[in-house]
Amino acid sequence: MVQIGGRNVATNDVGVIAAGAVAFIFSFLSWFSVKGDFFGSSYSDSASVWNTDLGGWFWGWLAILLLLAVAGLTAALTFVANLRLPTLPVPLPMIMAGASGLAVLLILIRWIAYPSIPDGFEGGASYGLFIGLIAAIAQTAFGVLNLRSGSGVAGQPPQPGGWPGQGQPPYGQPPAGYGQPYGQQPPAGYGQQPPAGYGQQPPAGGYGQQPPTGGYGQPPQGGYGQPPSDR
Template sequence: MANFDAKQVTPIEWAGIGAGALAFLVSFFPWYSFSWDGAGLGIGGTSGSASAWTIGIGGWGAVLLLVAAAVIILLPHLGTAVPNKASLWLGFAAGATVIILIRWLTLPDDGGLGELGGLAGGGFSSGAGFGLIIGLIAAIVSGVAAFLTFQGAKKATA
């Protein structure tokens, strides 16, 4: 096994590694949040949230893809050859981005009725949480870095 030399990792590769690490970190933050004040019914309200690990494959699947991309980036620096590294990285990052966007679009909400259509007495809100937004940004950063690496690898072989 080769010794790891951080100086050999390019800034673009650091972006991909950092995106994977950031995605893993924010996977424990709220990806979906909701609250209801219950004022219209004269009762106490409630609120809650769900992390990437509890909102389904649209959360944890994307996180695992970004972590896998970070591992693929690191492997050559640890002495393990990775054929088609740029293509794999680009595919994982693009997949993660699409999965997060689909998850965001399919999150439960009040369907645009506002205040649950007046049925619950008002005060209901829900939507994407901090973790989902940062996770999407991490996926996009990884995707852009992967694309730049892919373009560079394509030019080097041409």
């Protein structure tokens, strides 16, 4: 776990968010570069993933959008209170890991789709593409780890709430046993009426009654201090 903004964030979730941020930042840097001599003068140029002048640009920006969406959803589930999602036919961790894996494939296609370099020039895929590819692979790996272990916010949504069908109580309803100590049941008889006889008057002749004649503290019949009877 890592402490971010006063919240405990799973290490794999930190990796997912960081990988998406890195891929987005480097998408604005050089993904394709070319340099050489042109009519006796040196020439160099570069293009980011968002450049539409090169063939296959669609594959590049779609990959970045997927990585950014996975990172953004992970961050939202982590830091936005009471965030709810609709019921999904496929577990959310599987969808997120699959989206990151698809981004890896799209970046590879973007690499292959770059045009060939004319004679007298050199260049091709640049450092931006390589770092973006590494970030996509890293995000996929962290997503698979979350999927295998069932950890992270995608596998364990924040409380309270969650989304329907994911093993969470309905939104706005307290969980079973709410208000009781965790893992404990109230003691037997808690809140029950006391047993019969509790607080009742003692039976006749019970404690507090005068002892019977001749009992304790009564002078004995013909006892001491009395003149003996005539015989």
